[in-house]
Amino acid sequence: MSPSTRNFPPYELLEELTIDDATRKTKRLERLYDLTREHAWDGRAVYAELVAAHGPPGSCVEPKLRAPLSRVLSVLLWGELAAWNISADLALEIPEVDAKMAATAQVFDEARHFTVLREYVRALGPSQKIGGFPQRLLRKVVAAPTLATRLVGMQLLFETNAVVIFRGLGERGVCPVLSGLMPYFERDESRHVGLGVLYLPKLIARMSRSEARSTARFHAECILLLMASGFTFREDFEALGLEQRLMADRVTRMQDDVIGQMIAQHGDGVLRAVMNPRRGIGPQVLDFIHPPGGLGAAKPWHQRMHRGVTRTLGRLDRALA
Numbered sequence: 001m002s003p004s005t006r007n008f009p010p011y012e013l014l015e016e017l018t019i020d021d022a023t024r025k026t027k028r029l030e031r032l033y034d035l036t037r038e039h040a041w042d043g044r045a046v047y048a049e050l051v052a053a054h055g056p057p058g059s060c061v062e063p064k065l066r067a068p069l070s071r072v073l074s075v076l077l078w079g080e081l082a083a084w085n086i087s088a089d090l091a092l093e094i095p096e097v098d099a100k101m102a103a104t105a106q107v108f109d110e111a112r113h114f115t116v117l118r119e120y121v122r123a124l125g126p127s128q129k130i131g132g133f134p135q136r137l138l139r140k141v142v143a144a145p146t147l148a149t150r151l152v153g154m155q156l157l158f159e160t161n162a163v164v165i166f167r168g169l170g171e172r173g174v175c176p177v178l179s180g181l182m183p184y185f186e187r188d189e190s191r192h193v194g195l196g197v198l199y200l201p202k203l204i205a206r207m208s209r210s211e212a213r214s215t216a217r218f219h220a221e222c223i224l225l226l227m228a229s230g231f232t233f234r235e236d237f238e239a240l241g242l243e244q245r246l247m248a249d250r251v252t253r254m255q256d257d258v259i260g261q262m263i264a265q266h267g268d269g270v271l272r273a274v275m276n277p278r279r280g281i282g283p284q285v286l287d288f289i290h291p292p293g294g295l296g297a298a299k300p301w302h303q304r305m306h307r308g309v310t311r312t313l314g315r316l317d318r319a320l321a
């Protein structure tokens with residue numbers, strides 16, 4: 001008798017709790033689609049209104065801030081294109097209708113984000129190619145081998161970082177056009193995280209031990225690439241008044257919250273395949289990269305080592321580009 005026959009009929013499908021639970025999760029995924037429809041905004045119109053009110057991006061940003069802003073926004077721009085491609089892949093590949101609807105809704109949002117941000121970056125002036133580390137991270141996630149790894153890369157890493165950087169840029173008031181745009185982006189990105197929270201645990205529950213291990217390894221490699229990229233943006237973030245420790249704290253807090261929600265909904269089996277940067281050695285790594293009170297307040301050995309790592313990663317970033 002085959003295993004599937006041995007388990008027939010699947011009596012658990014009659015249990016009220018199982019049905020209630022599945023219905024609740026399906027409704028929440030469907031709700032993501034409805035929310036996208038309700039909150040859809042006209043990218044071209046919003047951008048045109050903001051430019052009419054404040055002038056084009058190049059004119060409303062202090063000249064010395066244009067280059068750092070352009071470098072940070074270029075990475076976000078390619079992140080938007082990656083998210084567009086990945087969400088389109090997910091919409092095609094996910095078989096369940098509810099999650100497919102949520103991914104389809106995300107495709108529309110990401111398409112709008114990319115085109116609006118591209119207008120802005122172009123108006124800001126000539127933009128450069130991105131460094132080797134962010135380029136590798138984007139390529140790694142776009143070409144990730146499984147649905148689960150693409151979800152981990154996009155929903156747990158890209159979305160959480162994008163939300164925090166968008167919020168930071170909006171708060172700093174670097175440019176009124178950007179400050180006007182960012183809340184729209186932030187609201188959409190916060191909603192996108194929901195697909196990962198609701199769908200990723202389903203995929204993890206079906207994984208073998210080795211699949212779960214390789215998903216966790218993929219996640220860890222992406223985190224390392226993200227940290228290496230962070231070193232190369234230090235000066236740009238400083239120039240823009242974005243405090244990296246605060247941003248890293250917000251990102252990891254958000255990831256901790258996302259993983260917490262997954263555990264609350266589906267149990268701690270999800271930890272087989274995803275890493276939580278706020279646990280284990282995460283806080284020590286954060287203190288090394290972004291010392292409390294700033295690098296100037298760190299011990300002399302820490303400052304020396306930090307400068308050495310920054311120099312080496314900067315060279316590698318340029319060499320790999």
Ligand SMILES: [Fe+2]
Nearest residue numbers: 080083110113
């Ligand atoms: Fe986006």
Ligand SMILES: [Fe+2]
Nearest residue numbers: 083159189192
């Ligand atoms: Fe997104």
